Amino acid sequence: MPADLIDALKDAIAAGDWHRALPLLRARAELEPDHPRHWANLASVAPRTGTDPVPALRRAVLLAPDAPGYLNDLGAADRDGMTAAARLLVLAPLHGPATIMRALKAFGDGKIRLARSLLSKVLVAAPDTAEACYLLAQATEQDGMISRAVGLYRTVRVLDPADRQGAGRALARLGAGPLEAAFTPAHVKMVFDGYAENFDTHLTGRLKYSAPESLLRLARACGAVAEATSVLSVLDIGCGTGLAGAAFRPHCRHLTGIDLSGEMIRRAEAKGIYDRLLTGEVTTILQQERETYTLIIAADVTSYIGDLTTFLATVAVRLAVDGTLLLTALEPAPGKAPGIGPDGAHMHDLAMLRRCADEAGLSLKTYERGAMREEAGQPLATLFVAFTKRRQTGV
Structure with missing residues (x-):
């Protein structure tokens, strides 16, 4: 492969520009088609551009049928991966x-x-x-x-x-x-990095996710959002691929999104919804932030947070006085205590939310009950809550 193309390939990979790297990798594999490593490299980048890696992996396996690594990658990528796994177990x-x-x-x-x-x-x-x-x-x-x-x-x-x-x-x-240790940042990141590719279609289709629309209705009902005016500055915590951002974008002048998953952020960025996107653990980022926000959204975020006190206190610091915090919380069944629910997520009752919010200098504005999504075909009882930041807190 010509030196200038190799340099261009190195630059594209270093920059994480996979759409530029993919055709260069394909060209290298086609120029030297007998090198299985070239096909394996092509396959490793293909999923990052939405391209199927299986044909390149099959080519690598054909060229090096006794290489366990290529078989392992094919087994992971191919829907018929058990064939590759069976051969792997013969070899090793x-x-x-x-x-x-x-x-x-x-x-x-x-x-x-x-x-x-x-x-x-x-x-x-x-x-x-x-x-x-x-x-x-x-x-x-x-x-x-x-x-x-x-x-x-x-x-x-x-x-x-x-x-x-x-x-x-x-x-x-x-x-x-302990409930507080149920979801580590590394676990949440791994789950949503792996979920990102099918997130929108699975969540809104199969699980009938409707939290953004429900929170927008609540925002209108409590006066946090009005058709005639735009909210000055909005923060979308746990923004994911931008489902809540898309719902609120027409009502805000500046929209910032935060998410722990780099893959989610990458997809949100591609939609062009946000003015600013930040990747990392939310309390860490907010402790470093200097911006204040008129409206903060946390759709399906408390499901992964056991320590509500710290979370709400950190959020309150970045919320403007008289600003609004909109959030959802999975609600335990009557008579059941807050904890980990049947779907493996945190459940918080209204009393707990109000107590933790009060400690953070937030007052309950309004709330509604409904379902933000389904699990195994059943609606999940959900609290849709609006808090406002009190003037006298000094926070």
Whole structure:
């Protein structure tokens, strides 16, 4: 490949400009078609541009059929990945990713004990594999051995203190861990980075997500938004791909979005909705911010927050006096205490929200009950709440 094209390729990759890098990688693979690494590199960039990586991976496997790495990548990308996994296990019987893939298939087929057996083999070969330990904990819980599952979830927390897998969430759900530690930033980031590609269609289609529209109606009802005027400055916390931003954009002059997931932010940026986008953990970012906002939106954010006191206190600092905070909260069933709900998310009742908000210098403006989305075909009881920042707080 000519030196100038190689330099251009390096520049594109360094800049994260995958749409520019993809044709250069394809050109390199076609110029030297017998090099499997070129096809594998092409496949690694393809998903970032919405291109199917499977054809390039199949070419890499054809050129190097005994290379476990290419088979593993193909197994992960191809819907018929079990064929690749089976060949992998012939080449390398203790290959971790392939064994995990087989275990997931067994799990999905209801063969829980087979899944446990396969995952146990992975841990014999590689005891520090947090993913396998987490999946074994899930299979063990499904098999009814709760105390043993709790021990395995705790092991995951030791293997991976950042808890990308979400063991803290499982422990909180089982009453064996603190609610405040249920969702770590690393876990939330991993979940939504993986969810970003299908987020809009799955959430609004299959789950019938309607939080942005419900919050906009609430904003109109309480006077936070009016048709004749624009809100000066709006902050969308947990902006995701921009669903709430799109609903509120016509009513604000300046719109900022914050999200923990870089993949979500990338998709929000592509829509051109926001004036400014920030990537990172929300309380950390807001503690560093100097801007104040007339309106702050937090649609389906408290579902992932156990420590409401710290969250609301941090948000209140960035909210202008007499400004409005709009948020949603999954509501526990009557007689049930706040905690982790059946869908694995935090539930907060109105009394808890009011108490934490009051400590932050926020007063309840109005609220409504409804459902912001469905889970397993059933509406999730949701509080749609508007708070205002009191003048006398000195915050």
